[in-house]
Amino acid sequence: MMAGGHPGQRPATEAVAAAVAELAAAFGNRASINESVRRNHSHLRTHIPPQLPDIVVYPIDEGEVVTAVSIAARHGLPIIPFGVGSSLEGHCNAPLGGVSIDTSSMKRIIAVHSEDLDCVIEPGVTRKELNEHLRDAGLFFPVDPGADASLGGMVATRASGTNAVRYGTMRELVLGLRVVLANGTVLRTARRAKKSSAGYDLTRLFVGSEGTLGVITEITLKLAGIPEAISAATCSFPSVKAAADAASMAIQMGIPVARIELLDVHAVRASNAYSKLSLPEKPMLLLEFHGSAAGVKEQAESFGAIAEECGGEGFVWTDRAEDRSKLWQARHDAYWAGLALRPGASCLSTDVCVPISRLAEAVEAAQADLLDLNLLGTIVGHVGDGNFHVLPLIDPENADEMGRVETFCRRLVDRAIAMDGTCTGEHGVGQGKMKYLVEELGEPALDAMRHIKQALDPQNLMNPGKIIMTSPHS
C-alpha cells in the first residue's frame, strides 16, 4: 500500500539547507541530522514506507518548540511533532522532509490536582510514566492503548483502548491543551473547569488533529481514582454472535464494565499455542469490573447471568489480583501470540468500529474474507465500543499477498462504513487511511476540514500529507 495523497511541494533545497543550519545552530547537541536518528523519527511500525525528516530537534520546553516552529516556518520547512513513534498509520513520516520535533525531553509533570482529579503535564510523558507517578496519590489515567505511548501522541491520535468503554477516550479525558501554532503563537484551548460552554471547542479540535494544526506543549488530563476493588471474568461462547450479544446486553443493562474484550477463535488458538493455555477453542470474552468490593462482585455475577443466557460456557471470575492476570493472559499476549502463528511475518493492525448491533456481523464477515482471500489473521476487539482489530499476518515483500491484504482492508472498511461505522476507531488517519475518509464522511466534511486546516496553518507546514489532502493549488 502506498502512503496517501499529495502533501504539497517539498521546499527548495536552499531553503531546507538554511532552515536545517539555523535549527542546528539553535539546538546545538539537541539537534541531529544523523541518518539513523532521522530514520528512527520516520514511520517504522508497519509496512508503510519510512520517509525521513531532514533534521530532528529535542526541545526541552514550550519556548524551544516556539523557536523550532518559528525557524521552520520562516523557511517553509514542514514540522512533524514526534512522541515515541508508536503510531500505526505513518503519522510521523516526513513525505516532504522537514523538522521532526521530538518531545521526549518534555517530561515534566507540572501539577497533580488530586482533589480535582486532574493533572497538567508536558507531552513527552508516557502513559506508564504518568501512572507510575500517580499511583501513590491513589489515582490513574485510564486510557490504555497498549503501547507505552507519549501522552502528546495519544492526544494527537485521539487514542483509546481497553478502558474506553467505562472511562472514555482521549476525546473525553483531555480538559485543555497548550499548542504552538504554525505562526509561532501559543494558544491555550481551555481552563481547568470540568465543563465549559465558552466558545468553540478548541480542545476537541486539537485532540485527534495528528499534528496537522499545531504542536502540543502542555496537556491537562482528567484522572480517575484507583478503584477500591477490581474483578475480572472470562467466558467462552459458541459463536461471535453469542459473545457480542452478551457484551451488548451488559452495556444495555448499564453494568459499568471497565473493559470487555473479545478474542475470536483464531486468537484463542494462537494464545493456547503461544502461552501454553488450554482455553476452549471458541470465541471468548474477557472482562474487568471496577468499583467497591460488593459492587465488583455484583457486576461480575450479573454478567455471569447474562453470559449463561447467551449460551456462554466456563464463566469464571475473580477479584484476586494474581488470578486476574492469569485470566487475562490470553489478551495480554494476543499480539505476540498472533505473530507466532507465522514466524517471520509482520502484522497489520486494522481498526474499524461499528455500532455494537452490527459487531457480530462485521467480525464474522471479516473472518469469511480472511478465508476467501487466503489470509491468516486473528481478531481482537474492544467490543463494548464496537471497535475491533483484524490482525492479518503479512509478508510485505510478497506483492500478491499484499494485493489480497489491500482487498481485505478495503472490504473491511467498506462494510464498516455501510454499517454506519468508521475506518478508524482509535489509530487515526495518518497516511494510511486518507483514502477512506471521503467515503466515510463525504466531501462537505472533508472540505470543512480543509478550510479549518488552511485557516490555522495557511502555509500547510504542520505535518503535511496527513488526514486530508490539501489542494494542489494551495
Added chain:
Amino acid sequence: MMAGGHPGQRPATEAVAAAVAELAAAFGNRASINESVRRNHSHLRTHIPPQLPDIVVYPIDEGEVVTAVSIAARHGLPIIPFGVGSSLEGHCNAPLGGVSIDTSSMKRIIAVHSEDLDCVIEPGVTRKELNEHLRDAGLFFPVDPGADASLGGMVATRASGTNAVRYGTMRELVLGLRVVLANGTVLRTARRAKKSSAGYDLTRLFVGSEGTLGVITEITLKLAGIPEAISAATCSFPSVKAAADAASMAIQMGIPVARIELLDVHAVRASNAYSKLSLPEKPMLLLEFHGSAAGVKEQAESFGAIAEECGGEGFVWTDRAEDRSKLWQARHDAYWAGLALRPGASCLSTDVCVPISRLAEAVEAAQADLLDLNLLGTIVGHVGDGNFHVLPLIDPENADEMGRVETFCRRLVDRAIAMDGTCTGEHGVGQGKMKYLVEELGEPALDAMRHIKQALDPQNLMNPGKIIMTSPHS
C-alpha cells in the same frame, strides 16, 4: 448590561426586502413577518434587550432549511437558528435583523437504536418529548438543563445540567450531526460508531457553536438505560465548605453519583418559605444515585458516611419514588422560591464553573459580594462539576442596582477565571458573555475561533454578533 460586540453591518434595506419577499414566497403560510411573532423569536428570557429578526420561517425538513439558508445567503441576510428560545444569553437575538429559522416543526424521531443506545432525531424535538418517546424502550436521554429545551438548542449551547456529573454533557453525548452550512451545503460530521479517530472532530466543533457555524438539521445522540433502581439523599452541612468537601470526597472515591446539587442557606430559606418546608437553615446537598437495587443502597450509605465525616447533619436517603420527589422538592422549586423572595423582581442566572477544589471559596466569596453590593440572591450548584449559579434578584429598570449587578457578575467571573475556571459552565456565550472570553481564553484562542468562523462562514451570515466579534474589516 449591553449586548456584546460589533456584529458587523446590517444589509442594505433593498437586500433585506428582497430576501424577505423571496422567503415569504417560498414558505407561504410557514413564514411570518408579524411583529409579535418576530418578537417571540428574539431574546425575551433575561434583561438583555430583544432584537427582532425581519422574518421567521418554519421549515419542515432539511431541504427547506437549505432553501431558507440559500435565499438568505444570496441576499446577505443574517440567519439565526431558533429552538424554543430558552437560552439565557441573547443567543436568538437578531442584532442585524435576518431570518429566524424556527426548527419547531422538525420534530421527527427518525430512529431509536435500542441495542446501540443511540437515537437519530430532528433538532426541534424537545428533551421531554424525547424522553416520553424513549420511556417504553427502557431508555432515556440524560442531559437535563431544567427548561424543556429543544435538542437542537441544547447541542448549540453545549447544555448540561444536573445529570452531567455521571452521564456527561452534550459534548460527550452527541455522536454526530447533520448541519446546513452558510453556503447551503449539508455536512455530516460523523457516523454512528461510538468512537472514531477519523479526522478533525467536526461534531464537537458544532456542539457549542451557538448557530454561528451552521444550522443543525439532524442529531444522533447517545442514550442511557433507565436504571434498575434510583435512590435519593439529602444532607445539611454547617458550611458551604463542609458541603463542598463532602461532594469532592464522593467524586474522588468514585461513588458514581448521578446528581449532586448544592443549595446555599439563602436558597434553603427561600424554599422553606415558598414550599412550606422546615429544612434546617444551612447549606444543603441533594443527591441521586442510579444503579442496581443493592448498588444504589450502597452508594447512598457510602455517601452518608462521607457526609458524617464532613459534619453533615440530618442525612436521609430513600429509594422509593414518591419519597424521592419530596426529598428533592427544595431543588425543583429553587428557581421560583428564589424569585418569591422579592415579588416583581427578575432573576439573572450567572453560570461560572471552577475546579471543585475551589468551589467552596468561590461560593462563599460570591455570598460576600452579594452582601457587599447590597444584592439579594440565592445560589444553586451542580457541585459534582464545580458549576454553580448565583441568582441575583434584579429590577432591570433600576440603573443603580443594575450597575451593582454588573459589578457582581464581573467579580464572579474574574474570580472564577483566576481559579482556572470558566465564565460559563453550560449556558453559553451568546451576546451576554462575549466580554469575558479574552480574559478566559486569551487572544490567540479567540483569533483561532475567528479564523474558523471565517473559514466556514466567510460572509458572517450565521448568527452574527454571538460568541466572538468578527473583525470590523471582514
